[in-house]
Amino acid sequence: MGAILRGTTTWVWLALMLLTGVSWWLGGGSDRTLVADPIRITIPLMSMAFFKARLVLVHFMEIGSAPLALRLVCDAWVVITYATVIGLYLLD
Amino acid sequence: MEYREKLANGITLTTNDFYMYYFVATGIHFLHLLIGLGVLAFVLDHVRKAGAKGPSLALIEGGGCYWHMVDLLWIVLFPLLYLMK
Numbered sequence: 001m002g003a004i005l006r007g008t009t010t011w012v013w014l015a016l017m018l019l020t021g022v023s024w025w026l027g028g029g030s031d032r033t034l035v036a037d038p039i040r041i042t043i044p045l046m047s048m049a050f051f052k053a054r055l056v057l058v059h060f061m062e063i064g065s066a067p068l069a070l071r072l073v074c075d076a077w078v079v080i081t082y083a084t085v086i087g088l089y090l091l092d
Numbered sequence: 093m094e095y096r097e098k099l100a101n102g103i104t105l106t107t108n109d110f111y112m113y114y115f116v117a118t119g120i121h122f123l124h125l126l127i128g129l130g131v132l133a134f135v136l137d138h139v140r141k142a143g144a145k146g147p148s149l150a151l152i153e154g155g156g157c158y159w160h161m162v163d164l165l166w167i168v169l170f171p172l173l174y175l176m177k
Contacts, residue, residue, distance in 0.1 A: 027175025042176050049171040053164050061160045085172065 012059040019048050042089060050082040114173055121162070121169060128162050131155045 004010050026045050054075070058064040063074045098104075098111075105115045135155040139147040 023171060023175065027171060045171050045175055049168050052167050056160055056164045056167065061157050061164070081168070089176070 008059060012055055016052055016055060019052050023048050039090070043086065046082070046085055046089070050078055050085075054078045117169055117173060121165060124162050124165075128159055131158055 023045055026041055057074050057078070063071055066074075095115075103111055105112050132155065135152055138151055142148075
């Protein structure tokens with residue numbers, strides 16, 4: 001039990017699960033109809049998605065302990081893709 | 093699968109732009125998933141047949157990393173296709 005709680009893996013996993021739960025609830029899950037302004041829901045939702053993606057990249061794919069060049073490329077991907085999605089969404 | 097429900101209602105790749113992206117993105121993702129299952133089977137087989145030197149750590153970690161990539165893309169794709177309004 002101690003080993004499970006001591007490492008970062010369990011906590012990162014827990015964070016991912018919680019974020020997924022919040023996203024699911026925010027996004028309407030299976031059939032809940034949207035009542036609020038879509039933009040105010042979509043922006044946090046996609047932000048959480050990319051934050052989760054970066055968590056997976058850094059902790060599970062071990063980019064956190066990778067050489068600087070690889071870390072930069074991966075972070076660049078996260079930032080560029082996130083900015084593109086949000087940008088295109090807001091432009092519409 | 094979900095595809096059945098959509099196709100039964102006449103929604104295909106050509107229905108509109110959104111569904112074009114929907115089918116292409118989920119289709120490519122699904123294809124990578126199938127490849128990943130093959131990777132998993134290959135790694136399992138390798139581990140079982142590992143000789144005195146033991147299984148190749150690089151192979152196991154590489155296979156694991158591939159799967160992380162597949163689920164990472166889904167973490168982004170799912171909200172994009174299903175939750176965004």
